[in-house]
Amino acid sequence: xxxEAPLAREAFFAxxxxxxxDRLASTARQVEFPDGQRIFxxxxxxxxxxxxxxxxxxxxxxxxxxGSVIIETFGPGAVLGWSWLHAPYRWRFGAVxxxxxxxxxxxxxxxxxxxxxDPAMAYELSSRFSEIIVDRLQAxxxxxxxxxxxxxxxx
Numbered sequence: 001x002x003x004e005a006p007l008a009r010e011a012f013f014a015x016x017x018x019x020x021x022d023r024l025a026s027t028a029r030q031v032e033f034p035d036g037q038r039i040f041x042x043x044x045x046x047x048x049x050x051x052x053x054x055x056x057x058x059x060x061x062x063x064x065x066x067g068s069v070i071i072e073t074f075g076p077g078a079v080l081g082w083s084w085l086h087a088p089y090r091w092r093f094g095a096v097x098x099x100x101x102x103x104x105x106x107x108x109x110x111x112x113x114x115x116x117x118d119p120a121m122a123y124e125l126s127s128r129f130s131e132i133i134v135d136r137l138q139a140x141x142x143x144x145x146x147x148x149x150x151x152x153x154x155x
Contacts, residue, residue, distance in 0.1 A: 002028050006104060010051050012079050012128060020121040027110040033101040039080070042094040047108045049081035055101030059136070060094045072136065073098060082129050082136070084108030093136070 004021040007013050007028070013021060031050070033039055040046070042062055057080055058073045071093060074080075080103070083091045089108070115122035 001026055002030065002104070007051075010104070011077055012051055016124055017120075020118065020124060023114050023118065023121065024106065024111065027107045027114070028104050031103055031105040033097040033103070035097055035100050037097045037101075039095040039097060039101075040091050042091050044091050046081065046083035046089045046091045048105055049079060049084055049108060049111075050103040050105050052076050052078045052080060053102045053104065055103075056098040057095050057101060058098045060096065062094075068094070075099075079129075079132050081108075082133050085112070085126075085129055 002025050004018065004025040007016075007021045007025055008018075013024070016024075033055070035055075039050075039057065042060075052075060054076055056073055056075045057078070059071045059080075060068045061071050063069045080095060081091075083089065083093075085108070111125070115125060
């Protein structure tokens with residue numbers, strides 16, 4: 001568990017009420033991933049999300065006939081993981097550290113439980129994660145269009 005101060009500094013949480021940040025902080029911890037470590041696999045159980053504070057993460061997707069394709073790479077300030085929010089709670093993508101990562105990690109089931117008792121916090125988080133989902137799906141669409149427009153390129 002951490003206090004709410006690091007959360008308040010993150011753009012993703014900008015404007016959230018302090019009470020909501022306090023609740024969210026109770027579900028968070030500081031984590032690190034070395035360069036090259038797989039953070040999660042597509043199809044695996046999704047039970048957490050991260051706010052990246054340092055490092056780089058590549059989001060990938062298995063494309064039949066092409067293998068693993070990097071969809072997007074992002075760094076500090078980015079939110080990693082939204083599949084914990086919706087059943088069946090399975091990762092829709094995979095992720096690997098591309099440089100040593102330091103992040104705030106949040107317990108997804110606990111955040112869902114807090115949202116069940118705090119509809120205002122649930123709305124805030126749902127709105128913010130909806131933007132991320134749309135952005136990731138658009139990045140996936142653009143990457144797949146690029147791959148199939150230029151068939152000689154691989155992963």
